[in-house]
Amino acid sequence: MKPVSSVQKEQYIELAVGAETCAIRIEEIHEIIKMLSITDIPFSRHEVKGVVNLRGKVVCVMSLRNLLGMSDEPYTRETRIIVVRSREEFVGLIVDKVNKVTTYEEIHPPSGGNSRSREGVFLGIGQQGDQLVGILKLEEILGG
Template identity: 40%
Template structure:
């Protein structure tokens, strides 16, 4: 069953060769990589914390969260600052590709990605491209 999407915008992010999308309303801002301080005895996917204009921001590695191998640092890496439970959380991604509109979103499929399907709201189709739409609440919930 596909769901019609009326002009909802999504930010497409990249991890390795896979593309994911986050609803634009869930994003506070996108910033360049900056120094991240590790936090001892924290969750395995917590990269650490950083200072965002005087506010301490927890930062997670989306690669670690999805059980992927770490990537070499690159100039394309970004921190997507997302809203989660009235707080801001940074998400390290390999790159931010574009803002797009999906005209249809299909239910998540077990075969669409190597990542646990509970992390997805659905599959966005744009031309020949298939993009997994992330469920930020599940991705960020510890």
């Protein structure tokens, strides 16, 4: 066992997108809200689901499923919008479920395997016991 350092471990929000579990650094998240009525934006990209009015601010909402190359699924009672800051604007990411706030014992560099594009969406792989969770690189996913 490695000694636990006195440094505060970074916290993450663990979320589900389809069968995948991934995480976002908690400092990148502005808030997590229940699904709202989304106003469609004509002629927008497939992953852009529209906009919502969040306390007087218009926020663009995108499907994290679509951004990661997955197809849409119907929203459920557990569907959430994670509002993050991207290039001085707030962006909502629709996720299937928010699991928990967590920390990881170790963070490994992302392994690309054969897929170059997959490697670009992860900052690293968080490890907690035997469980491995991909930590999303938001600026890459959101085209920053």
